[in-house]
Amino acid sequence: MTTLTKKEIQKIEEYYYWVGYKSWVPFPEELSKKLLEVYGEEPVPYSWTEQDIYEGSRKIIFDYFN
Structure with a gap:
C-alpha cells in the first residue's frame, strides 16, 4: 500500500x-492539497505503485507551474 504523505511532498520539494x-x-x-487529494489515499479496489505516484505527481507539478 503506497500513498503520498506530507513528508514525501517535502522530499519532492527538496528534489x-x-x-x-x-x-x-x-x-x-x-x-500540496491537490497532490494529497489525488495520491493521499488508495483508490479502492486498486493500489498505487511508487512509479504511479512519481509520474502522476510530476505531471501535476509541471502543469501547475507552466
Whole structure:
C-alpha cells in the first residue's frame, strides 16, 4: 500500500530545489492539497505503485507551474 504523505511532498520539494527549480519551493498550499487529494489515499479496489505516484505527481507539478 503506497500513498503520498506530507513528508514525501517535502522530499519532492527538496528534489526540485536541488535540480534547479528553486522558485518552486516551497510548493503553494493549493498544490500540496491537490497532490494529497489525488495520491493521499488508495483508490479502492486498486493500489498505487511508487512509479504511479512519481509520474502522476510530476505531471501535476509541471502543469501547475507552466
